[in-house]
Amino acid sequence: EVQLVESGGGLVQPGGSLRLSCAASGFTFSNYWMHWVRQAPGKGLVWVSRINSDGRRTSYADSVKGRFTISRDDAKNTLYLQMNSLRAEDTAVYYCARDLGYDSFDNWGQGTLVTVSS
C-alpha cells in the first residue's frame, strides 16, 4: 500500500525557517516525480513545487521561488521542503503528492500544518 507521511510542521515566527519531510513507502520512490501542494485554512489548493525522479530538475510557484527548496533522498525514501523567510501568507496545510504522470497526483499524504505567526 502506498503511504506518504508528512512531518515537520508547526508554529514559526515570520522570517523563520522550517523543513518539512514526507516519508514514502509501498512503492519505488526513486521512480517517481514528487510534488508539494498547500492549502490555506478555508481556501483552495495551491501547487508549490515539483522535483523529478533523479532530483536534478525542480520547479517552484512564483510565490515561493527563492525562499523554498525541494529535495529528495532516495536512500531514505524521503521528500523534503526547506522553507526559509516564512511569511504569514505561507500559513497552510502542506501536502506531498506522488506524480502518476501528466502532473496528476495519485497519492497524497495527510498533510502537515504550518502556521507563521508572531
Next chain:
Amino acid sequence: QSVLTQPPSASGTPGQRVTISCSGSSSNIGSNTVNWYQQLPGTAPKLLIYSDNQRPSGVPNRFSGSKSGTSASLAISGLQSEDEADYYCAAWDDSLNGGVFGGGTKLTVL
C-alpha cells in the same frame, strides 16, 4: 484569483447529473492535460480524473471528464449524498512552468 476558473458552487438532487466547468488558457488547458480532484471535508484530496478523461482504478464510472480547447468539464451522473465535496481542476502551465489549480467548486447534494 486562480489561473483556472471554476464556479464556486454547484448543486443537484440524488440521481441527477451535474457538471462542473473549468476554464483556462492556451498555456495550461490548451496545451496540457487536465486532472480533477475530490476533497471531502477534513481529508486530503483524491485523484478523480487524470489525463482529461481517465479514471484511476476504484473511481466509479459515474465520474467522467472531458476537454475542448481551453475548457474542461467534470460530469457526475447518478448523484449520491457521498459526492458532497469540493472539486478542483488542475493542469500544468507552460508559461508559469508550474502547476495551477482552479479555485474549487463546492458540490451540495440537496
